Amino acid sequence: MSDVDAESDSEPEPGREIWIEKYRPQTLDDIKGQDDIVERLQSYIDQRDLPHLLFSGRAGIGKTTAATAIAREVYGDDWRGNFLELNASDQRGIDVVRDRIKNFARSSFGGHDYRIIFLDEADSLTSDAQSALRRTMEQFSDNTRFILSCNYSSKIIDPIQSRCAVFRYSPLSDEAVAAQVDEIAAAEGIEVTDDGREALVYAAGGDMRRAINSLQAAATTGEVVDEEAVYLITSTARPEEIESMVTDAIAGDFSKSRATLDTLLTDTGMAGGDIIDQLHRSVWDFDLSERDAVRLMERIGETDYRITEGANEQVQLEALLASLAMNEQ
Incomplete structure (x- = not known):
């Protein structure tokens, strides 16, 4: 399944739970379509030797989900207290690195060797902020692990890339998207026709979040999700x-x-x-x-x-x- 950064293609019906959160994978094993990456990340957790990580790839393919799944597996029920998530596109300046990240890294905690700071859309950070981040990563490497997520790794300065294990996410396969659509449809009691499934996969273009949002939006238009409903709700051309x-x-x-x-x-x-x-x-x-x-x-x-x-x-x-x-x- 996918992360929930960036855009939301269709708004669900008021009062209904958002399916991209409801069906977000809780563990690495639940993530679909990124088997090789999941296997490598799981080996870090099993060996209790997590390095700094850099996740690169387009939106909706599992980067944020992988970061939160790692935190859940490392910390269990205490994961929220040991995991700081920041969105660099909202807070791009050097003050974010100097203040919030440093304060979190310096704060006391017990029972674990390190805390995790997840910086989403890190390629939105200014050059000065990235330089400050590099120094912060060095200063707090004993008790803090950084997970950076970006759309374009080329926009991350080389000193940061060299300090991270880099994972390049590929767009999700049609099979992975279709499998998730079928799983959610079965859980929600929704009938999805074959052409409706194909339309969802086509409209998603490898973006799991978009597929799930489109499924939820199309499901509000009637009892059956077919090709016509999908193309109408997603404003996608056949x-x-x-x-x-x-x-x-x-x-x-x-x-x-x-x-x-x-x-x-x-x-x-x-x-x-x-x-x-x-x-x-x-x-x-x-x-x-x-x-x-x-x-x-x-x-x-x-x-x-x-x-x-x-x-x-x-x-x-x-x-x-x-x-x-x-x-x-």
């Missing part, structure tokens, strides 16, 4: 819609391709970045020649950069389709 938009453009029919894009942006309510993400994920699933696929990837990269830099989403996506159509002329 793969065939994305494919037809691209193939029409490559065939030179810009007007038809643009009409599909307009439907996705206006009627479905998709953001331009979401369309880019779906395009990128689906390129090699389309029935395209290698030349067309490479050309599409090049345009996707350029469009993504421009949108990220603040350009108008619709203009850039239409320019992408126009470029594909003009190359056909």
